[in-house]
Every structure is written in C-alpha cells, then in structure tokens.
Amino acid sequence: MIALVYFTFLVLSTLAFGLNVFIKKSKTDEQVGNNPNFVQFQHAYFLPYFLALAADWLQGPYLYKLYSHYGFLESQIAILYVCGFAASVIFGTSTTVLADRFGRKKLCITFTVVYSISCLTKLSRSYGVLIIGRILGGMSTSLLFTAFESWYVHEHIECHDFPTEWLPVTFSKATFWNGVLAVIAGLVANLLAGFLKLGPVSPFLLAVPLLAASGLIVTKKWQENYGNKKMQLKKSCIDGLRHIVNSQRMLLIGAMQSLFESVMYIFVFIWTPVVDLDYHPPLGVVFSNFMVCIMIGSFLYKILTANRVKPLHILNAAIISALVATVICIGSTKSHYEQPKVSFLAFLILEIACGLYFPSMGFLRNEILPETHKVSIMNWFRVPLNMIACIGLMILHDEGWRKGTRHIFILCSILLIFALLCGFKFSRLYKDEEVKKEVESAA
Structure with missing residues (x-):
C-alpha cells in the first residue's frame, strides 16, 4: 500500500504538469503580464492569501489521525466534525455582511487570530476544548473563503480601476497555486508527522506562524475597504430565498451543489479511517x-x-465519475473483506471528479445567479449542504447503523444519484431555453 501511494503520486504529478502544458495563455493573460502595476498588486494579495491557504491545507491530512491518536472513538470524532460543519454554515451566512459593515481587512486579520487559536487547541486532549477548536475552525474557514476575495475584488475595481475582465486571471492563478500549495502542504505534513516523528499535532503547530505572518502582512500592507454598511442580514436572506423559490434552474443548481458537496464533506471525514486500515500509509x-x-x-x-x-456536460460527467467511485467503495469496504488499495484508487477517481465539478459548477452559478443576490443565494445553498453532511456523520455516529463504513458510501451513492437526476433535469431545461432563443432570434 505504501509503495502504491508513492508510485501513484509520481505518476499523477507527472500527468498533472504534463496536462498544464496543453493549456494556452489567453490574450488577457498576456496583457496582465505586461502591466507591472497589476502584477505588483496581485503579489500584494497573493502573499498573505497563500500563507493563509498553506496553513489551512497543512491541517487536512492529520486531523482525523490526531483525534484518533488522542484515543477518541470514531463516533466521538464524527461529532467533532459535525461541530465544525455546523459552525461553518451558521457563521457563513453572516460573514459577507460583517465584512461589508466592519471592514474586510479587519475580518482577514480576525481570521488569522481565530484560526491560530483553533490550531493551538489541538494541543489539548480535552474533548470540550477540541470541540471549541472545531467550532473556531469552522468559523475561520468561512472567513478565509469570503473576506480575502471580497477585499481583492473591491481593491481591483474601486481603488485601482483595473478592468473587470482581469479578475478571472487572478482567480485562475490563485486556483492553480492553491492546488500546488495543497500538494506541498501534504508532503510537509507527512515529513513532520511521519518521517520526523513529531506526531500528528505538528502540522497544526506549523500553521500558527504561517497565519501570524499572513496577519502581519495584511496589517502592514493592506488598506481597509468596506461594502454596503446598511445591508441587513434578514433582508438579504429573504431576497436570496425568494430568487431561489421563483427559479427552477436555481433550485436545481442548488440541489446539485448541496448533494455533491455534502458527499465531499463526508469524504473529508471518512477517507482517513478507510485508507489507514492495517497498512498505515503516509497520510x-x-x-x-x-x-x-x-x-x-x-x-x-x-x-x-x-x-x-x-460546462453542463462536464458537470454531469463529474457527478457520474463520483458515483462510480462511491459504488466501488461500497464493495471495497464490505465488512471483513476490506480492500483499502481499491478504496484508495476509487478516492483518486472521486478527487478527479471534484476537479471537474468545481469550475463547471462555478461557471453555471455565474451564468444563472443574479450578481446582486449571489452571496445570499450561495449562503442558502450551503444550508442543506452542511445539514446533509451533518446528518450523514450522525448516522455514522449511531451505533445501530455502524457496520463499517459501507453504509456511508451507500448514502453517498444515493445522494449522487439524486444529484445526477437534477443534472439531467437541468440539461433538459437548458436545452429547451436554447431552442426557444433560437426560435425567437429566427423570428
């Protein structure tokens, strides 16, 4: 199993950077590269943001292992994860309003402080302290993926007056380097916890100075900006819900996102005990x-x-690929016949599906969701997403259901089947609207 993991990493890394060669730069990329002021502005954003992302990724490989190392049962660990998800959805609904009212720079700094405290709680073996740490971690994640991007968009358009067409260039670079940082973070975490034998808490401790550096740079280099200070959370939520209810396409997009991403949330919990069975590979x-x-x-x-x-066809293909992976895992996690190698390979398929899913879903959201209410609509999408993930993990927590992890993958497969049905329905609506537009243009 260990040899398989290392060999797979070499093959996949070679394939990833080989595929990158085929992606040609657009004219916008060339224009951006020739503008030194914009490049300097990008770097001022990237440095603290990438430090924050690196700190976040460092915690991914060994979170479950840390709780297991402290002697907690799988059911207790499930509750810890649920606390993090619940905190993320509850706090996530208000992060944008808070950023607009109190300042996005302040929230970025708040993120670094709160996340550092969350990391330090991992030093404790107290279950209560660890629950507090997970709640703080869920709140921090909401801030990471809203405050930084909101600050950048405002500075890009309002302060520096750069073309809006250049925004995707920055986000595309951020996505690429986010992936590279995630890979490096996994290797560094393994070096600390595995090779140097510093224990599963060591990656969390390394994250603290990275967060401190990020917060210091934001404090010294960034200027404050605000949004609509008069925006009311209640009115924003009601308007967002009204748009979803009145649009079948939005309902379907929200259903697909909630169903697919809830499977990803469950996967975040379940992958470690599945691949760590017997062989104990480098996590x-x-x-x-x-x-x-x-x-x-x-x-x-x-x-x-x-x-x-x-992108719609790619999205459906991603859901089908993820469904194939979870169905494989139903067989590979059968009680007394577990095959962690097969599960590991199925997980790789699932992650490739994620790589296809996120940009295609992002494209469709940008095309369908109204810009003025996008944030509130997205917050509503996150509510069922987190609820499904929490219910799934609580089912795992229920001793009456627990016969290995097989039932969890059955649940994930059912969720993905419903997501695929929504995708097919959405495709029919999309096709009908295209035909209608062609008829109207011909008339």
Whole structure:
C-alpha cells in the first residue's frame, strides 16, 4: 500500500504538469503580464492569501489521525466534525455582511487570530476544548473563503480601476497555486508527522506562524475597504430565498451543489479511517495524491472547454465519475473483506471528479445567479449542504447503523444519484431555453 501511494503520486504529478502544458495563455493573460502595476498588486494579495491557504491545507491530512491518536472513538470524532460543519454554515451566512459593515481587512486579520487559536487547541486532549477548536475552525474557514476575495475584488475595481475582465486571471492563478500549495502542504505534513516523528499535532503547530505572518502582512500592507454598511442580514436572506423559490434552474443548481458537496464533506471525514486500515500509509502523501487529482480534473476541464465541451456536460460527467467511485467503495469496504488499495484508487477517481465539478459548477452559478443576490443565494445553498453532511456523520455516529463504513458510501451513492437526476433535469431545461432563443432570434 505504501509503495502504491508513492508510485501513484509520481505518476499523477507527472500527468498533472504534463496536462498544464496543453493549456494556452489567453490574450488577457498576456496583457496582465505586461502591466507591472497589476502584477505588483496581485503579489500584494497573493502573499498573505497563500500563507493563509498553506496553513489551512497543512491541517487536512492529520486531523482525523490526531483525534484518533488522542484515543477518541470514531463516533466521538464524527461529532467533532459535525461541530465544525455546523459552525461553518451558521457563521457563513453572516460573514459577507460583517465584512461589508466592519471592514474586510479587519475580518482577514480576525481570521488569522481565530484560526491560530483553533490550531493551538489541538494541543489539548480535552474533548470540550477540541470541540471549541472545531467550532473556531469552522468559523475561520468561512472567513478565509469570503473576506480575502471580497477585499481583492473591491481593491481591483474601486481603488485601482483595473478592468473587470482581469479578475478571472487572478482567480485562475490563485486556483492553480492553491492546488500546488495543497500538494506541498501534504508532503510537509507527512515529513513532520511521519518521517520526523513529531506526531500528528505538528502540522497544526506549523500553521500558527504561517497565519501570524499572513496577519502581519495584511496589517502592514493592506488598506481597509468596506461594502454596503446598511445591508441587513434578514433582508438579504429573504431576497436570496425568494430568487431561489421563483427559479427552477436555481433550485436545481442548488440541489446539485448541496448533494455533491455534502458527499465531499463526508469524504473529508471518512477517507482517513478507510485508507489507514492495517497498512498505515503516509497520510500526508495520500492527501497530496488527492490534491494532484483535483489539479488533473481542473486541467481536464480547461482542455475540454477549450474544445467547446459545455460546462453542463462536464458537470454531469463529474457527478457520474463520483458515483462510480462511491459504488466501488461500497464493495471495497464490505465488512471483513476490506480492500483499502481499491478504496484508495476509487478516492483518486472521486478527487478527479471534484476537479471537474468545481469550475463547471462555478461557471453555471455565474451564468444563472443574479450578481446582486449571489452571496445570499450561495449562503442558502450551503444550508442543506452542511445539514446533509451533518446528518450523514450522525448516522455514522449511531451505533445501530455502524457496520463499517459501507453504509456511508451507500448514502453517498444515493445522494449522487439524486444529484445526477437534477443534472439531467437541468440539461433538459437548458436545452429547451436554447431552442426557444433560437426560435425567437429566427423570428
């Protein structure tokens, strides 16, 4: 198993960077590269943001292992994960309003402080302290993926007056380097916890100085910006819900996102006990394999769209691929006949599916969701997403259901089947609207 993990990492890394060669730079990329002011502005954003991302990724490979190392049962660990997910969805609904009202720079700094405290709680073996740490971690994750990007968009458009067409260039670079950082973070975490034998808490401790450096740079180099200070959370939520209810396409997009991403949330919990069975492979390298697979999926998406394959078709293909992976895992996790090698390979398919899913879903959201209410609509999408993930993990926590992890993969397969049905329904609606537009244009 260990040899398989290392060999797979070498093959996948070679494939990922090989696929990157096929992606050609656009004219916008060339224009951006020739503008030194914009490049300097990008770097000022990237440095603290990438430090924050690196700190976040360092914690991925050994979170479950740390709790297991402290002697907690799988059911107790499930509750810890549920606390993190619940905190993320509860706090996530208000992060944008808080950023607009109190300042995005302040929230970025708050993120580094709160996440550092969350990391330090991992030193404690107290279950109560660890629950507090997970809650703080869930809150921090919500801030990481809202405050930094909101700050950048405002500075890009309002302060520096750069073209809005250049925004995707920054986000594309951020996505690429986010993947690279995730791979490196997995290897570094494995070096600390495995090779140097510093224990599973060591990656969390390394994250603290990275967060401190990120917060210091934001404090010294960034200027404060605000949004609509008069925006009311209640009105924003009601308006967002009204848009979802009145649009069948939005309902279907929200259903697909909630169903697919809830499977990903459950996977975050379940992968460690599945691959760590008997063989005890290097979890950091396993994690890096997963991240490389997401990069491969992202590269495949770019190649497919360059060859005029519609993002909607790619999205359905991603759901089908994920479904195949979970069905394989139903067989490979059967009680007394566990096959962690097969599960590991199925997980790689699942991660490639994620790499295809996220950019295709992002494209469809940008096309369908109204810009003025996008944030509130996205917050509503996250509610069922986190609820499904929490219910799934609580089922795992229920001793009456627990016969290995097989039932969890059955649940994930059912969720993906419903997501695929929504995808087919959405495809029919999309096709009907295209035909209607052609008829109207011909008339």
